[in-house]
Amino acid sequence: MFDHVKFGVSDYEASKAFFLKALAPLGVAVVSEGTPAYGVEMSSDGKVSLCLYRTEEKPALLHLAFVAERREQVDAFHRAALEAGGKDNGAPGLRPRYHANYYAAFVIGLDGHNIEAVCHAPEA
Known part of the structure; x- marks a missing residue:
């Protein structure tokens, strides 16, 4: 998870x-x-x-990252989270500064937490 x-x-x-x-x-x-x-x-x-x-924030906001098996799931997560009321914090895409196959999307949830879905697998 x-x-x-x-x-x-x-x-x-x-x-x-x-x-x-x-x-x-x-x-x-x-x-x-x-x-x-x-x-x-x-x-x-x-x-x-x-x-x-x-951080100086109190309480500090959480960053939760969920595993995606495929990049399509990351894309679907991002769309669904925005439809559910989240705010975009990073469209689906590669983040090569983490590693070559780090494909992720980020949204800010309803309480301000950074929610991510990430796939580490190469493109199918």
């Missing part, structure tokens, strides 16, 4: 250290990291990730 969950933290370094230590027994480690404003991605299997970033 989830590809990754991303949420903001007020003390980036302390929160990163907390989650890495607390989740180490589960095999969780850093997969990638950018600036504190972009954040850190942690995973135990390279498939599902927990991501943290520094």
